[in-house]
Amino acid sequence: MATSTPSLTGLAPVLAPDTRVLVLGSFPGAASLAAQRYYAHPRNQFWPLISAVIGEDLASLPYEERLPRLLAHRFGLWDVLAGCEREGSLDSAIRNPAANDFERLRTLCPVLETVGFNGQASGKFAPQFAAAGYRTVVLPSSSPAHMAMSFEQKLEVWRQLADPAKRKDPRAVQAPLF
Helix, strand or coil: CCCCCCEEECCCCECCCCCCEEEEECCCCHHHHHHCCCCCCCCCCHHHHHHHHHCCCCCCCCHHHHHHHHHHCCEEEEECEEEEECCCCCHHHCEEEEECCHHHHHHHCCCCCEEEEECHHHHCCHHHHHHCCCEEEEECCCCCCCCCCCHHHHHHHHHHHCCHHHCCCCCCCCCCCC
16 A cells, blocks of 8 residues: 655745845755744754844744744745645655745735745745845755755855844844734
């Protein structure tokens, strides 16, 4: 008897009307889906990387406090895929992908300027976002499966997301739209 590959649904976006930088992953890994939290795998370097980029230690905060702090710096999170079939966590195992509805970004985030793609799989969507007028940055993956680069080497590229002149007062906290 053949076993079927599970059909999976991604996480809700973390966005606000004043989001200026959006980081797009490909699709949440198994640990993130189980926890219903972005970048939940303990060895994923996303939270330390983004903490260094924005200048606030989000990695040490409880997850529920990270998202409003991230939004206060005008950064948002989402994935390029809304759903797919996949065994495990590797992007190479994704089957039957369904993209998120990015047409609504202009309405949800009217001041969005930069879209960063966390890894090569999500980076395949960069040309579409560039054609729509967004500044795009394909980032080295924060995944524990991508250790060809050191943290410092990754951070050098991730810092391209930062533009302190466009950041909001980090003491102000906003609620996500969803």
